[in-house]
Amino acid sequence: MKFIGIDLAWTYKNESGVCVIDENGEVLTLESAVFSDEDIVNIITNYSDEILHIAIDAPLVVNNETGSRQAEGDLQRARINGHRRFAFNSNRTFLTKTFKSIRGEVLSKLITEHLPNISIGMNEEGSSIIETFPTGIVSGLFPDIFPVRYKRKKGMTFEETVGQMVLLIDRIALFEEQNIIKGFSEKLIIDEVTITRKHHKHLEDKLDAVLCALGLYMIHKNMALPRKFGTDEDGFILIPELLRY
Numbered sequence: 001m002k003f004i005g006i007d008l009a010w011t012y013k014n015e016s017g018v019c020v021i022d023e024n025g026e027v028l029t030l031e032s033a034v035f036s037d038e039d040i041v042n043i044i045t046n047y048s049d050e051i052l053h054i055a056i057d058a059p060l061v062v063n064n065e066t067g068s069r070q071a072e073g074d075l076q077r078a079r080i081n082g083h084r085r086f087a088f089n090s091n092r093t094f095l096t097k098t099f100k101s102i103r104g105e106v107l108s109k110l111i112t113e114h115l116p117n118i119s120i121g122m123n124e125e126g127s128s129i130i131e132t133f134p135t136g137i138v139s140g141l142f143p144d145i146f147p148v149r150y151k152r153k154k155g156m157t158f159e160e161t162v163g164q165m166v167l168l169i170d171r172i173a174l175f176e177e178q179n180i181i182k183g184f185s186e187k188l189i190i191d192e193v194t195i196t197r198k199h200h201k202h203l204e205d206k207l208d209a210v211l212c213a214l215g216l217y218m219i220h221k222n223m224a225l226p227r228k229f230g231t232d233e234d235g236f237i238l239i240p241e242l243l244r245y
Contacts, residue, residue: 001051002028003220004044005212007134007205008058008107010099012036015202017209018043021217025181030188032205037107041114048115052127053220055212058104059090060120060131061235066091071230071237075136078229080239081143085136087237104131121232130216134208136239137215141224142171143242151204152197162192162200165207172210180223184210215240 007017018040020029029043044052062069068089075087095102108120108129118127139146149156150165169188175181188206195203218224218240225243230236 001053001220002047003213003217004047004052004054005209005214005216006040006054006056006058006107007032007208007212008040008056008104009034009205010058010103012103015205016040017205017207019206019209019213020047021181021213023220025175025179025217025221027181027183027187027210030184030206030210032202032209037103037110040107041110044111045114052115052118053216054111054118054127054129055132055216055238056104056108056129057132057134057208057212058107059095059102059235060104060108060129061233062090062092062095062102062105063234064091065093069230069235071131071235074229075133075237075239078227080136080139080227080241081146083139083143083146085133085139085239087133087136090235121236122226122228122238130238131235132212132215133237133239134211136237137211138168140227140239140241141211141215141218142168145171150207152200158197158200162190162195165200165203166190166192168207172214175214180221181214181217218242 001023003021005019009016015032016035017032072087120129148168150168173185224240227239
């Protein structure tokens with residue numbers, strides 16, 4: 001069994017992040033590059049003889065021509081560990097006009113063409129593809145440091161953003177000390193002194209991919225509850241919420 005996280009770029013010119021975690025928590029792959037959809041499918045098919053749980057940070061089902069999906073509305077009205085989250089409002093008109101396609105929809109269909117036994121949506125028995133949201137995952141798994149602003153935002157210096165990224169990386173690394181995951185720290189190394197803005201974005205894509213895979217892994221290990229926002233028919237966003245013992 002493998003847990004695959006994909007931080008999917010909106011366009012084919014930008015980097016996407018890919019992370020693969022096995023059922024023992026070993027981070028097997030963690031990379032960020034300008035991947036085509038075919039490149040991503042090739043990575044996935046390396047594990048085609050196993051049960052795969054794939055989490056993609058991108059809208060996968062977008063039936064509405066305008067406005068927003070129920071998924072975004074449900075997420076906005078809910079609280080995850082007491083925190084509100086706001087996801088990007090998705091509709092076919094805007095996405096196709098701005099990005100020329102709905103890439104998450106295109107990629108998920110391509111995956112199912114290559115792996116007919118995989119389904120889009122929740123599937124506890126077999127392989128599945130679901131949509132998720134990295135900052136929602138942070139609020140679900142790491143409420144003690146939320147909101148951690150590891151992505152560049154107006155009103156924050158670059159140094160402050162890097163410091164926030166270090167905070168999140170260190171917090172994920174605590175899972176290694178608890179033997180929940182392995183091999184994360186050696187694959188995501190940050191140098192606060194020499195880091196550039198370009199490299200920060202590279203690490204951000206890696207970090208989002210880790211979060212996508214980690215969320216599914218934590219749910220599978222019964223360390224987090226699956227919170228589902230939206231519907232199977234019109235698209236949903238799945239967020240893990242840490243169980244408290």
